[in-house]
Amino acid sequence: MYGALLDALPEVLGWANLLAVVVGVLSGICVGALPGLSATMAISVLIPFTFGMSPLVALGMMAGIYNGAMYGGSIPAVLLRIPGTPAAVATSFDGYPMAQKGRGGYALQVAVVSSALGGIASAIVLMLLAPPLAKVTLLFGPAEIFWVAVFGMSSIVFLLSGDIVKGLMSAAFGVFVSLIGADTISGYDRFTFGRLELLDGINIIVLLVGLYALPPAVGLLEEPKDIDASNATRLSTGSIWSAIPGMLGYWKTWLRSAIIGIFVGILPGAGGSMAAFLSWNEARRASSNPDEWGHGEPEGVAAAETANNADTASAMIPALTLGIPGTAVAAVMLGGLLIHGLQPGPMLFRSNPEIVFGFMWQFLFAAILLIFLGGSIATNSFAQVLRLPRPILGAIIIALVFIGVYSINGRMFDVYLTLGFGVIGYFMEKLKFPLPPVVLGLILGKFAEENLRLALRIGRGDWSVLWSSTTSLIIIGLTLVVVLMPILRQQVAKRRAARQP
C-alpha cells in the first residue's frame, strides 16, 4: 500500500495539479475569510465545473479550498469577531480579545501555523492509517454516537462561563433550531409551518451569519466614519518565520488538539466546529492559567485552529472508505469524487490508487502551502480591510452575507431566515446571552436525539442497549470525568482552604 502512495506522487507534482492546489488554497482562504461564504458552498459551486477537468485537478482544488477555508475563517474571527466559517467560532474566543489588545497580527500568525500543523498531521494520518481508522469508525453505532454527542454537549457547561441560566437558554434555543425539519425516523415534519424550505432543517450557515455576522456588521454601521487605523498598522507584524520560534511552547496544545481534531473527523456527522470547541476546552483545562482564556490567550487560538484543520483530511477517511462523510465539507467532496466515477469503498483504493493516493498528497501539500500563502500574503492583505471606513466595511459584510446565504440553495427564503436570526442575534447580544451554546446546540441537538432514537429502536425499547458496548462505556466514563473533575477539584480546594485558617 505504501508503494502505491509513492507511485502516486509524480502525477501530483505535475504543474497543472500543483497549480490547482495553490489556486484552491488561495480561494479557500478568501472564501473562509468572507462571512457567509463557506468551504461547503465554494466546493458545491465548483463541482459542476469540475465535470470536464481531470480528476486530480478537481480534487486538488477541493483539498486546497477545504484547508484554506478552515484557516481563512479565523481572519474575520480574529479581526472583527465574525467567524468566517462555523468552525472558526472557537477561534474568536481568544483571537478577538488579542486583536483588541493590538496583538491581532500575532493571533493570525498563530492561527496560520496551527492550521498548517493540524492539516499536516491530519493528512499524514489519512495517508498512513486510513484503513485501520475506518475500522474505528465502524465501532461507532447509534448508541456510541449518541454518547459522543453527550460528551460534546457536556462541554457546553464550560462555554457558559458567567450566567448559567442564560447559557442554558441559549443552548436550548440551538437545540430547538436543530429540530426544525422533517424527522427521518417518524417521518413527521416538525415546526415547518408547511414550508418546503424548512423540511431539510436550517443550514448552520444561515444561523451562524444571522447570529454572528449581522449584529457586528450593524454595529460597524453605527460607528463614526473616521478611520481608526491604529489596529491595522499594529497588525503588520514581522515575518512569520521569526514568529515561529516563539510559538514552540504550544507544542502540547498542538499535539492534543491535532489528536482531538483527527478523532472528531473520523466520527460521522460531528465536524470541525465540535473539534474546535472540544479542543479549546481541553486545552484550557490543561492550562496553568485557565482564567486568562477567553481574554486573549494565544494558546486558545492555537487549540481551536489546530483542531479545525486536523479534521479536514481525517474526515475523508470515513468518506473514502465507507461513503459516510465526517463533515459537511467532506460530504460535498464525496459528490466531487462521484462525478469522476470514483465511488467510495474499499474498491476505490484498488481500482484508482493513483487518484486516491494523489488526493491524499494534495491534502498534505495544501496544508504545507497554508504557511506560505496564508502566512504573509493573505493575512496582510486582509488586515488592510481594517483601514476601510467602518460603515463601508459593515455594508460590504452585509452584502456578502446575503450573497453567501442566497447561494447555498439559491432561494430568498434563506435570506429572510438569516435576517430573522440577525434580529435575534442583535437582541441576544444586547441582553448578554452567550452565542456559542447556540451553535453547539444546533450541531449536537438533533445529532444526539436522532442517534438516541435509532439506538433505542435497535434495542427495541430496551435502554440497556446504550451501555452494552465497551466503546459506549469508555465515552460515558470520559464524559463523567469531564463533568465531575472541576466540581471535585473545587471541593478539594475548599476543604484545603477550610483546614488552613
Place this chain on the structure above:
Amino acid sequence: MKRTVFTAALVATTAMAGAVAAQDYPSEEIEVIVGYSAGGGTDVMARTVAPFLEEYLGNNATVVVKNMPGASGQIGVTEVATAEPDGYTLGTFNLPGMMARTLDREADYDADSFTYLANVVNDPNVIVTPGSSDIDTMEKLVEAASEEPGAMTVAMSSLGGDDHLFLVKVQEATDTEMTVVPFSGSAPARTALMGGHVGMGIINLSEAVNFLDDLNVVGIASEERSDLAPDVPTLAEQGYEITNGGLRGFVAPDGLPEEVEQKLLDAFQQAFDDPEFQEAMISTGNPVRLTLGEEFEELTQEQLDLATRIWENTPWK
C-alpha cells in the same frame, strides 16, 4: 360570438406558433432541474446524460443542469410540474419517492402533472447482512426473523422510499415482522450494518457492489441476476417472487407538444443505444435500464398504486 372567434383565432395562432417552434426544437437552452445538490446520485446521472442528449437532439442543443435542492427533491419536481411545457424545462424524477410524497405530504403536483420521457436507471434493492453474520440466504434470514416479532432489526434509508416499500413487500412475502431502523441515508445505514450494530439492511445494488468483502448479499430484488454482481442470487431463485428498486428518470411538464416529445424520446433511445453512454453510466454506479414514454408512465402508475396500497395498510407516519 365575436369573442369566441377571436379566442379560437388566438388559440389557432398560438398552436401554429407552437408547431413552428416545435419543428425548430431545440433552439434555446434546455434546462434540466435536479431536486438535489450537485454531486448527489441523481445529479451525477443528469450530468452524465446531458452531453448525450445534446449530441442526439442535434441542432447545437445545449443542456444545462440546474440544482434546486430541498425537501428530498420535492422543491425541484414541483418546479418542473409547474413550468411551461415547451421542452426547455425538463427534470429528473425519482420513483417511488416522488409519488410517495403525494401521499405522505401535501404536494402541488400529482402523477398527471408530467409528460413522461424516459426512466434510465433501475437500481434493484438488495438484502444485506453484516459480513460477520452467518445469515447469508433467505432461508436463514426468514428463520431468524420468525423467532419472535421484531427480532430482526433492519437498517435502511428514510421512510417512504424504495427501501421501505421493498421491506414491506419482504415482510408480506415472508410473513415476518421486523423492526425498522430508518437512518438518514443509505451510507450511514450500510456503515451501521458493517459495524454489526443491526441485524440486516436494505440498500440498492449500486450501494452494495463496492462493499462485497464486508457484506453478505442475501438476495437481489430483480428478475435476473445483475452483471454488476453475478454471484448474488435473485430473491425469486430463493422462492420469493419480489422485485423492487430505486428508479431515476426524466420528465417534462404535462402538455408537451407531441413533436417535441418525440424528439426527446428519440434522443433518449439513441443515447441508450450508445455504448459510450452505457459505459459512462456504469462507471458512475448507475445500473441502466431504459423505459420510454408511455411505458414509463405505466411504471409510475404501478409504483403509485403500490405506495398507495402500503400507505393505506401501514401508513409510515
